[in-house]
Amino acid sequence: MHMTKAMYEVTKPILRRIPLLRKVRSLFDERRNRAVERNILADQGRVRERIARQRSANEKTKIYFVFTQSQLWGLQAFYDLLWESEDFDPYVVVMPNTEDSSTPHRVSLAKNLAEFGRLGVRIISGATDDGTIASCTTIITDGSIVFVDQPHPGLPGDWSYEQLSKRSLICYVPYGFKVANAHDGHFNQLLHNIAWRVFCETDWHKAQFAKYGKRDAANIVVSGYPKFDEYRRSDKTAGLDPKVVGALEAGKKIVIWAPHWSVQDDYLGYSTFDRYYRDFQRLAASRPELMWIFRPHQRLRYHLEEIGFLPAIEIEKYYEWWCHQDNTACSTESNYINMFRASSAMITDSGSFLAEYLPSAKPVLVLRSKGSVGYNELGEAIIASYHHADTAEGIERFVSDVVLNGNDALIAQRNGLSRLIFNQEIESSSRILISELRSSLSSSEVRCSRWL
Template sequence: MDNIPAAKRKYTDISIADQIRQYQQRYEQVLKRLKNKSVITVGFQVIHRSIWKYDRIYQLMDQDPFFNPVVFVCPYLREGKKQMLEEMNDTCELMESKGYETIKTYDERNDSWINIKEKVQPDIVFFSVPFDYTEDQYRIHHFTDSLSCYVPYFFTTNGKEGGNYDGPFHNLVWRNFYETDIHKRYAQKYARNNAENVVVSGYPQLDNFLYESADSVSDPWPFTDHKKIIWAPHHTIDGQGQGLNYSTFKQYHAVFKDMAREYADHIQIAFKPHPMLKEKLYKDEEWGKVRADHYYQFWDEVENGLLEQSDYTDLFLTSDALIHDCSSFMAEYLSTSKPALYLLHDDNVDSRLHEFGKMALDNHYHAKDTEDIHVFVKSQVLKGRDPMQKERLQFVGQHLKAGNGKPASKNIVNYIKMMIKG
């Protein structure tokens, strides 16, 4: 880790320092109150169905009479109302299909927002993102009478340490449940509260791939006799890269369409874009809404392809390989122990990753051009040649499984029960 100015270790912003102390004092009061309760109501906020990470935690709590879990679906306000409602309705449908108690926060009949704090009265709230993407009343500062919890919506591999660990949300939440000891060390270095609210639990999304589940797996692919490749482009396209510039979508969007046609008798491709890619393409001068919608439509209609914008657990479990330029998927897909190809935007991608991200990247095959992509498809996917398999399995065992050998979701639930019950 690079050295940082000493001032970063101090509470230079007195208002944030005061808020941190006030929030922690409120949490102490909430904990005292909860010790007298026999049933704890837990609210799970969700904005995008594709970044929902709390399946196993919800299920464990639903099986435990000590907890009463409920999901509340909140609006994503960075797109228009039509897109907002479509996402909310699709997310509600997904949650209800899982058998979860689900509340849609928007009342279309009365064009009003439901007061979750009043309706649910949650003792604990799990937030899905640390950003102000949703209605004000569904953000952390409206739930100071609850214990607030956060699992990062992506497995953190990028080098934006300040944004990843030292936002107001990260400092004010009751507990951040982080992936590994490496991630905690970054938080200790960059967060103004010195990571006093951090617990290393492992990453719950990986439980779906590292540990067996009683859940049935649904195969979303159109063919059973074709190899199954996921193409997952990131949202950080040129001009809107937020300092990361991972995305190679503009370089390879036509390549993957051509590959779907060229290998039509042998492979099928799932187009799994980052949920923010479409809105950025809408704003892009070269693309715009019509072209972007047409491109997405191609993958929804092509015979040996599919468009996947929802939960991707079953997609990962039933696939043969991943081709991508994302950050979180570096770790998430590696946990399946299947081969993955990383599309390098440039020769300096590793400089925009932190310590863990660099290790994850080293356990990928790499592509710098179209020919490298074809080699991966022909060799690693179609012929099954996987010389990196042993190295990848070692990485999974050493770095992706929680240190105590238990699923991350169980670690989180056990921790909460211990804190409340003593």
């Protein structure tokens, strides 16, 4: 019997729970995605022709960055280059945080608009004041380029990749450095297979797209990781909390605690926040000679509320505690690389931060959860250069032995790995991105897919 889309939607809750039928859903998704990809690849050729005509008439190519979470913005250096260029016209389309079910869209939209406003980028609001998301056709112009940062942004169907591709070339720059043991999720989603360009972190990541994706990595470009461009900036204190700047000037050591969001999560399961959240408060209070920065994953606050871990008012009080002690600060801003540079060490159970902190050359304490999905090959190599603990006492030993007394035997191993993912002597990621856009838009290319 042929399964229609309507039938599929009705049976979706059942399919999620029954392993045998889950395979049926997977086959249906595969068939549907093939049709979507064929349509999008056909549209790409037509959009490229429009852009070519515009550029031959000396018109600037409009570029739209579509973001639902301002904390994930990591393209400031690239945006700045586009803004200064004579052939590109960049905009940031700011959306509500569609992932946060505990916060009204109008509130998350206002927060995102405020953060992007602080960054000084040119903004287009993607929603009305009450949080209603606008139609794609009222914002995205024909013959443009759209950058997205995650495979599943949670936007309405009007903003689907199939609809966007009718007007724009879609580019994907991952918001995080991929170290999780999630090869299909990181290298074989619909977006990975239909994007005009996927800009990835390293040659290793490109090899994973070739291995797990559907297009033999034909649309993959190794650009490096754009957030690493912030390590190149000369001003190391820009954007830092005044309390952190004061701690630096006083010669205090600074410790970042960066907990992941995945408390009681059956898939990723990285987070140890539920085990240690009170221990870290006690540790910060007992070590006033240190400056502590609480840097939670952007999803943590509303995830705790959604799973009922704590009442909303208690979550708010917990976050406020970290903001208001004499030797603590709370960090939620999008540009945190200067925080890494200012710090003395980081304690985390997160994913991407494990790689993003590596160029700082500072020590890391990894808190591993027994229920976590684990790390990919590159991730395992990175965490092998870090310290580990699975008890509160182990955390205290790291603070005493490594942070305060400097007993860090892993620094040489970290420095060797760091050069594999970030080489400051080569061209910046942002310059590679803009060069690739120019060369690709001026070439007559055919990039085929095994699906076709």
